[in-house]
Amino acid sequence: MSATISVYGFETSNNMKVRIALGYKGIDYAYTEVDPGDRAELLRLTGQFLTPVMVHGERTLFDSAAILRYLDANFLETPRLFGGSVAEQWEIEDWELFARHTLAAPLMELVHTQKTGGAVDDAMRQRCAAGFAQATSTLIEALQGREWLVGDSMTAADIHAGAVMHRVKLAGLFPFPPEFETIEGWVGRVMAFDRMTR
Numbered sequence: 471m472s473a474t475i476s477v478y479g480f481e482t483s484n485n486m487k488v489r490i491a492l493g494y495k496g497i498d499y500a501y502t503e504v505d506p507g508d509r510a511e512l513l514r515l516t517g518q519f520l521t522p523v524m525v526h527g528e529r530t531l532f533d534s535a536a537i538l539r540y541l542d543a544n545f546l547e548t549p550r551l552f553g554g555s556v557a558e559q560w561e562i563e564d565w566e567l568f569a570r571h572t573l574a575a576p577l578m579e580l581v582h583t584q585k586t587g588g589a590v591d592d593a594m595r596q597r598c599a600a601g602f603a604q605a606t607s608t609l610i611e612a613l614q615g616r617e618w619l620v621g622d623s624m625t626a627a628d629i630h631a632g633a634v635m636h637r638v639k640l641a642g643l644f645p646f647p648p649e650f651e652t653i654e655g656w657v658g659r660v661m662a663f664d665r666m667t668r
C-alpha cells in the first residue's frame with residue numbers, strides 16, 4: 471500500500487499507541503500536532519472530536535484500537551499485532567480490554583473530571599491511585615520472566631498497556647511501587663518504537 475499516511479494527535483497514550491504501531495511496522499507517516507483547544511480540523515475530517523485520527527489515501531479513521539486493526543489488516547507484510555493463533559488473539563484482546571478499561575480508568579477519571587470542570591478531591595485521588603496500583607501489580611505479575619505479554623514478540627497487548635504506563639509515569643499522576651522497576655525495561659521496549667518519544 472503506497473498512499474501516504476497522516477496522523478493527527480497530541481501527547482496522550484492513545485496517540486502514542488498509533489505511533490508505536492506505525493514505528494513497529496516500519497510504516498512512514500506525517501504527524502500533525504493538534505491544538506486540544508481547537509477541534510475544527512478533527513471535526514471536519516471525522517465528524518468527531520478525539521484524537522488519534524489517521525488518514526490513509528481515501529480512508530479516514532479514528533480510535534486507536536480501530537487504527538491498530540486497520541494497520542494489521544492492510545499492511546499484511548509487516549510485523550503482526552494480533553498474534554500467531556486464535557488463542558493468542560483472544561489473549562491479546564483480553565489485555566487490550568484490561569489496558570483500555572482497568573488500567574486506564576483511574577487516569578481517565580481524573581483527566582475527564584478535570585477537563586469537564588469537576589472537582590478532584592482527595593477521596594477520588596486516593597481511589598484512582600489504588601485502582602492504578604492494583605492494575606499495575608497485575609501487569610508486573612504477568613510480565614515476570616517474560617519479554618512481552620503474549621507470545622515472543624510485541625503485540626497490541628503491549629502497545630495498549632505500555633503506552634498507558636508510560637503516560638502515567640510521565641505525568642507523575644500516581645505513585646509507582648518499587649516493583650515497577652521490574653517492568654520499566656518492558657515500557658522502554660514498547661516506547662522505543664515511538665519516534666517522538668525516543
Ligand SMILES: N[C@@H](CCC(=O)N[C@@H](CS)C(=O)NCC(=O)O)C(=O)O
Nearest residue numbers: 482483484506520521522533534535
Ligand atoms: N477511544 C479513543 C479515545 C480517544 C481519546 O480519548 N482521545 C483523547 C486523547 S488520548 C482526546 O482527544 N481527548 C480529548 C482531550 O484530551 O481534550 C481511542 O482509543 O483512540
